[in-house]
Amino acid sequence: MSESGSRIRSVEVIPVGLRYTHDGPPTGFGGAQWTTLRYALVKVCTDDGLVGWGEAFGYNVLSATVQVIRDTLAPLAVGRDAADIAGLMGSLKHTLHLFGRGGPTQYALGGLDIALWDLAGKRAGTSVAxxxxxxxxxxxxxxxxxxxxxxxxxxxxxxxxxxxxxxxxxxxxxxxxxxxxxxxxxxxxxxxxxxxxxxxxxxxxxxxxxxxxxxxxxxxxxxxxxxxxxxxxxxxxxxxxxxxxxxxxxxxxxxxxxxxxxxxxxxxxxxxxxxxxxxxxxxxxxxxxxxxxxxxxxxxxxxxxxxxxxxxxxxxxxxxxxxxxxxxxxxxxxxxxxxxxxxxxxxxxxxxxxxxxxxxxxxxxxxxxx
The missing domain is CATH 3.20.20.120 (Enolase-like C-terminal domain)
Structure with missing residues (x-):
């Protein structure tokens, strides 16, 4: 049984690119030169008006991670109980395992999980730690x-x-x-x-x-x-x-x-x-x-x-x-x-x-x- 108002109303993925400088010439990793640092922010809203924030790995695979969250993970998470982190994440990992236990699928799951912990702390009025x-x-x-x-x-x-x-x-x-x-x-x-x-x-x-x-x-x-x-x-x-x-x-x-x-x-x-x-x-x-x-x-x-x-x-x-x-x-x-x-x-x-x-x-x- 869910806590009052803890049902997930929406899951939104927001890709961002942060401009940066470092102490050398332009460079990057994974076969690409990085002009920005690219992340997938995950915004989870619940029925009681709380908002939790997570992050899924992006960089060179940002578009793949974003697509998994938007098209596959979000529809499965909406309507579920955000307060039942273990139950929800266990169910989603089992459901999605045939799409890979790593890579963008796991990155997407991680972004949602972080947002759920953020929500749990906000609901309890205390830190994740x-x-x-x-x-x-x-x-x-x-x-x-x-x-x-x-x-x-x-x-x-x-x-x-x-x-x-x-x-x-x-x-x-x-x-x-x-x-x-x-x-x-x-x-x-x-x-x-x-x-x-x-x-x-x-x-x-x-x-x-x-x-x-x-x-x-x-x-x-x-x-x-x-x-x-x-x-x-x-x-x-x-x-x-x-x-x-x-x-x-x-x-x-x-x-x-x-x-x-x-x-x-x-x-x-x-x-x-x-x-x-x-x-x-x-x-x-x-x-x-x-x-x-x-x-x-x-x-x-x-x-x-x-x-x-x-x-x-x-x-x-x-x-x-x-x-x-x-x-x-x-x-x-x-x-x-x-x-x-x-x-x-x-x-x-x-x-x-x-x-x-x-x-x-x-x-x-x-x-x-x-």
């Missing part, structure tokens, strides 16, 4: 996650600027030992340095190159091997090279993380709340991580409700040491200063119920993709 079991902290350390630079000199310049902004942790998206060496030289020995390879290497290449990276004291090497679900190869690499390994942004759901944990391949699990299925799925991953003594470093290179959802999870879970802050500057942030790092590289939790803040409607309209 409190609903998850308690807010343990209100300040979350962040690391600056740089875009790929053209050469080692560009890497060094970007790292120097990151330190000047107050960060003490930097992540690179590079493929060469020279780039890592330049970064370490720029930030010194005290700052933490991470490397995301984006699955650029074969298992043999990974072993050879990661061995050369040992002197630069990386906190982790992220997704060193293609394909990212080759846990056997990752486990062999972890056994042979004394550098911590991280992965998870491309694992489809909590069941995929179960296999990753069982393999013993990873030191850091990296679920992405907008890709893996939302707060509910990430909550399950956190439970598994706790049972097996794994650290969690969420993937969060976005600035919509997905970032606020990640902050709420980090405020609750002691397994999350720091979160990823995309190393760009936005022309028009969706939440104003909310969710952006301060001069110490720390992000403060917003004070509102649910996710803590709603996106600015004027910014949404200015950045809406037709």
């Amino acid at each position: 409190a609903l998850l079991g308690g807010m343990r902290r209100r300040e979350i350390p962040a690391y600056s996650s740089l875009m790929r630079m053209p050469d080692p000199a560009g890497v060094a310049r970007a790292c120097e600027k990151v330190l000047a902004r107050g960060f003490t942790q930097v992540k690179l998206h590079e493929h060469t030992v020279e780039a890592v060496a330049a970064a370490r030289g720029a930030i010194g020995e005290d700052a933490e340095l991470m490397l995301d390879v984006n699955c650029a290497w074969t298992p043999g290449e990974a072993e050879r190159i990661v061995e050369q990276l040992v002197p630069y004291r990386l906190k982790w090497v992220e997704e060193p091997i293609y394909p990212p679900e080759d846990f056997e190869a990752l486990a062999r690499l972890r056994q042979r090279v004394p550098v911590p390994l991280a992965a998870g942004e491309n694992l489809a759901n909590a069941w995929s993380f179960k296999a990753a944990i069982a393999s013993g391949a990873l030191d850091f699990l990296q679920p992405s709340v907008t890709k893996t299925g939302g707060i509910s799925e990430l909550r399950t991953i956190l439970t598994m991580a706790e049972m097996h003594g794994c650290a969690v470093a969420p993937h969060s290179p976005y600035f919509g409700p997905g970032l606020l959802a990640t902050l709420q999870l980090a405020a609750h879970s002691p397994l999350i040491g720091q979160i990823e802050s995309f190393g760009v500057r936005l022309e028009t942030p969706l939440f104003g200063p909310v969710g952006l790092p301060d001069a110490r590289g720390v992000i403060h939790l917003p004070d509102g119920p649910g996710l803590g803040a709603d996106p600015d409607p004027e910014v949404i309209e200015a950045c809406r993709i037709a």
Whole structure:
């Protein structure tokens, strides 16, 4: 039986493109040059007038994610009880499983799930972190996650600027030992340095190159091997090279993380709340991580409700040491200063119920993709 007024009246997907700058020339990921950061906002309205906000993974697959939400997910969700998050999401995942347990279908489900948690917090007058079991902290350390630079000199310049902004942790998206060496030289020995390879290497290449990276004291090497679900190869690499390994942004759901944990391949699990299925799925991953003594470093290179959802999870879970802050500057942030790092590289939790803040409607309209 539903709570009074908690029936879903509408589910709207709003694609937006946020203009940005970064510390290098134009670049991007996934075979495309990015002129904007493209997200799928999910707006869920209930019969009692409440509005919840979620975010589904977009970027290069934005149009596919939008279509799944608009044409497939929304008609199934309208009329259902928004207060029964577990029941509704379990039903929808089962109904839609034959269209894929990952990719745009899972991204769409995650966007809805985040919005439902936002609604639940607003209805209860408390934060999502409190609903998850308690807010343990209100300040979350962040690391600056740089875009790929053209050469080692560009890497060094970007790292120097990151330190000047107050960060003490930097992540690179590079493929060469020279780039890592330049970064370490720029930030010194005290700052933490991470490397995301984006699955650029074969298992043999990974072993050879990661061995050369040992002197630069990386906190982790992220997704060193293609394909990212080759846990056997990752486990062999972890056994042979004394550098911590991280992965998870491309694992489809909590069941995929179960296999990753069982393999013993990873030191850091990296679920992405907008890709893996939302707060509910990430909550399950956190439970598994706790049972097996794994650290969690969420993937969060976005600035919509997905970032606020990640902050709420980090405020609750002691397994999350720091979160990823995309190393760009936005022309028009969706939440104003909310969710952006301060001069110490720390992000403060917003004070509102649910996710803590709603996106600015004027910014949404200015950045809406037709």
